[in-house]
Amino acid sequence: MRTFEELRNRAQTVVGGLGPLRLVLVAPNDADDLEAVDAARRLGLVDPVLVGDREQAEAAAGGLGLDLSTTELVEETDMRSAVRIAVELVCADTRAILMRGRIPVSQMMQVVLEDGSRLRVHGRLLTHVGIFQIEGVPRLILVSDGGMVAAPDLGQKIGIIENAIAVARALGNERPRVALLAAVETVYPTMPVTMEEAVISKMGERGQIKGAWIDGPLSLDVAVSEHAAQQKGVGGDVAGRADILIVSQIEVGNGMYKALVSFAGARAVGLVVGGRYPIVVTSRSDTVGNKIDAIAVACLLAGG
Template sequence: MFRSLKEVIHAAGAGEPARVAVAQAADPEVLAAVAEARRLGLAEGVLCGEPAAVEAALREIGEDPAHYSIVPAADPAESAVRAVAAVNAGEADFLMKGLLPTATFLHPVLDKEKGLRTGRLISQISIFDWAEAEKLLLITDCAINIAPDLKQKKAILENALAVAHALGIEEPRVAPLAALEFVNPDMPETLDAAALAKMADRGELRGAVVDGPLALDNAVSPEAARHKGIGGPVAGRADIILTPDMKTGNVLHKALVHFAHFRCAAAVVGARVPLVMTSRSDSADAKLCSIALAGLLARRR
């Protein structure tokens, strides 16, 4: 079981480097992360975009374009199509978003004929180094599904369980998050949390222990759970936080990064290969960790 992102990076670099297809790759910040991943043996870059612009961006960060495969594309939309085509042709193992809008990046991924659909919902998952607990903490969904219903939450959780299992967490403890730790009919997220816990009890969510609703303090702090008299197999020991909506996940992700300074990685899962969709405000280390995570997931799918 992986207990830190350092261990994830080490494992990602232990075999043959993965191949990452970067859509609209002429972004020095993204290319710097790809270049560092190449130096560490994590990934080789398949860079999609206007060749002169990609080569100029590589030289800007001191990289030799000869070390990379450059796939010509005239504009952002075509670069995303070319990146997906590289995966379909077996020339890349996962995708990374460069300098283009998220909707443009995802459009060819979700194409019914030539895309990377699996029939599953796609969702985002954040992986945090929780040094104090000496383990990884998974939070989902922080970036894709705005206000998921119960069916979508089940699908998001199934995606998260696949990631947790790939990270060696055999039976992750899942806390469906709410503001309260008891069911309140006026708060639909508490009803969804209780339903998910019952699904797990009945074997509909295999390879997990689910209990909720739980408030954040009761999910991650044994002391808080004891103080409030909350028992159960998850209270104070959650491995996966299932957020009630995207805004909650987004705020929680950014709070851990910017206030608590947790090291993090993130991926979008549910497609045929992992997707790296880092923000321009993400640190170089977060981009590198995300490449390592996606490479590891691609290898273990």
């Protein structure tokens, strides 16, 4: 897949044969969220359920001329309770998506991460994956983790990689190329991140991490530019052709996400994955189009 338009078309094709997925939007009092969800409904992707303050939701919808009378709306003004209800509604279905509305990510995720949460899968890590369409790059680029795991250890990095590979495969990339980012392409004992990434690369080489080519440490330019890789003499299956960029700290991933959008004009979506169902975590600055893209991606991740 090279564009979000292709992903939308793929989602419509996949979902069309099975019927729309349940989408539960918590805190549905943002007009752009409601417009995006309504557009996704009209595309045949989702059957929405809203959980939150009815008065605020109807006010936001009224400004768009949307009629919520035929949309299921569960009234709950306490946000933590609203998230718990939304999680239960999602988990009651076999094909479903949870979507964040106008509620802080931290507040929502505190509930999602609670002990006993039905959204979590034992032994799996919840991680954030950003997906980017960048002008001049002939493929979609995934970046992780820029939103969930602050300073991952070796085991958590493996979880981050496995989740990102699963996303890429759901989007049609059967064997993605994973670059483990660092400042250099050489392993230095004085730079622990390069040591860890060398270990992970060997694990990938020996099949301990399946379904992808994995290499690192690699600097960003070597990971995505064949010219830079050639100039620096770095070969292999990943250098210059990476589909997935794995960062060592949340600040790097978060900064990369915002830099690509702010400076490079990238089209981007962000999701939390690794649970029983995908979670759409759009930003308030996202366009309606971005939010529709995110819903389409989530439909593919949820199995159509």
